[in-house]
Amino acid sequence: MAKCDVTDCEKTAERSLPEEKIADALKKEGLKLAKAKHRSRRANLCKDHYRVIKKHLKKASKIERMRCRVIKKHQKKSSKIERMRL
Numbered sequence: 001m002a003k004c005d006v007t008d009c010e011k012t013a014e015r016s017l018p019e020e021k022i023a024d025a026l027k028k029e030g031l032k033l034a035k036a037k038h039r040s041r042r043a044n045l046c047k048d049h050y051r052v053i054k055k056h057l058k059k060a061s062k063i064e065r066m067r068c069r070v071i072k073k074h075q076k077k078s079s080k081i082e083r084m085r086l
């Protein structure tokens, strides 16, 4: 069984996530991965750390969705302008 990649964590890993995806979340929590695994680019996380990281991932995706909505609004507005111009 793989172990959690977070420094000083000895728990069994239950999930693995791409390192780049969780990098920000780790930083926010003040966590570090024990070793950079450049080959696999995936970090193993125990149940506890996964829960902590997931919290941040959810928040990020919510912001992403909000950003999409704003962009859509802008697109509508610009198409209206486009029509007015025509």
Ligand SMILES: [Zn+2]
Pocket (backbone or CB within 6 Å): 004, 005, 006, 009, 010, 011, 045, 046, 047, 048, 049
């Ligand atoms: Zn852990």
